[in-house]
Amino acid sequence: MFNEERHFTAPIRWGMVGGGRGSEIGYAHRASAARDRFFQLKAGALDLDAARGREFGSHLGIEPERCYADYQALFAGEAARADGIQAVSIATPNDMHYAISKAALEVGLHVICEKPLTFTSTEAQELVDLAKAKRKLFAVMYGYSGYPMLHQAREMIHQGKLGEIRIVTLQFAHGFHSTAIEEQSAGAKWRMNPAISGPTYVLGDLGTHTYYLMEMLTGLEVDELCCMRQSFISSRAPLEDNAHVMFKFKGGAVGTLWASSVNAGSMHQQKIRVIGEKASLEWWDEYPNQLRYEIQGQPAQILERGLGYLAQGVDGICSRIGGGHPEGFFESWANLYHRFALAIDALEREDHAFLEQLWYPDVQAGLCGVKWLEACVKSADNGAIWVKF
Structure with missing residues (x-):
């Protein structure tokens, strides 16, 4: 606790x-x-x-x-x-x-x-x-990144519970901008203005979150990537409202990422699935207190936050209340601010x-995120070519 x-x-x-x-x-x-x-x-x-x-x-x-x-x-x-x-x-x-x-x-x-x-x-x-x-x-x-079950996943991956990592699938694909909402929303409008948002929209606004979770959980390093992006609401061009990225990781693993704001009907759909030679883990931010653990040849397990069978005090990210009581977005953020304070004090x-x-x-994680966005833009703007990362 x-x-x-x-x-x-x-x-x-x-x-x-x-x-x-x-x-x-x-x-x-x-x-x-x-x-x-x-x-x-x-x-x-x-x-x-x-x-x-x-x-x-x-x-x-x-x-x-x-x-x-x-x-x-x-x-x-x-x-x-x-x-x-x-x-x-x-x-x-x-x-x-x-x-x-x-x-x-x-x-x-x-x-x-x-x-x-x-x-x-x-x-x-x-x-x-x-x-x-x-x-x-x-x-x-x-x-x-402050959700406890993500750190449970990180610990299990580092312990070798999945075996050698083969595939990672990432997505953050909501549907709230499937129409030109920026015509009425100032908060949406600046995100679709390259002078304010930068060279990307959904890759920078959404994809960077899930890309960072992949780095945090697996420690995998991208060797090459290939990106294609679209502006389904044409007025958003050159910024994308949908994008797909393929990865080749150092060591032989592969992965994909889908970032979108035009996934009509979807609330959030931020998911990360890590697939190893022996088992897989999947986490979904709409159900952040659960972690799906699937061992080949066995029934799927749903691990619940706050229970005694989990790794205790995983990397200092602990549950704030017992299992069964939901923790969410603000607890995740508070966990991070707690650690920022400890770092400042140290x-x-x-x-x-x-x-x-x-x-x-x-800040190094921030730098990695910016380098990833640059590589995605370079790939997409040159016909979805493979780019060394």
């Missing part, structure tokens, strides 16, 4: 850029960061409209003078205070991730950033190097031994 007694002398003083009124992702960051009392929201630049951001921030309990007009004012103002923020979360559209992250690191802040990390791997590598030079945490919010104490064994989605 989860240990809620662990705490710091004082919460980490924390700020946000973006995530203003009506933002689902902004609320997810705030609710998850507050869950275990490791973070306390002290400041923010929450909205492009300064007055609206100040009003919203005050409703969240932020002092009015610490509700800033933009991220530059936030970082300058907080740096001048003895009680200024120590960490910042970035919940803006994609086009601002690089500039805000770089500015935050340069003033000595720990950073938690939404994905995809940047538009280019050159920018992402610069952030990797800067975070290392500044000795600051840089985490990327792959929010699904960095401040220079506890390198602890950091070496602590898992969390870090």
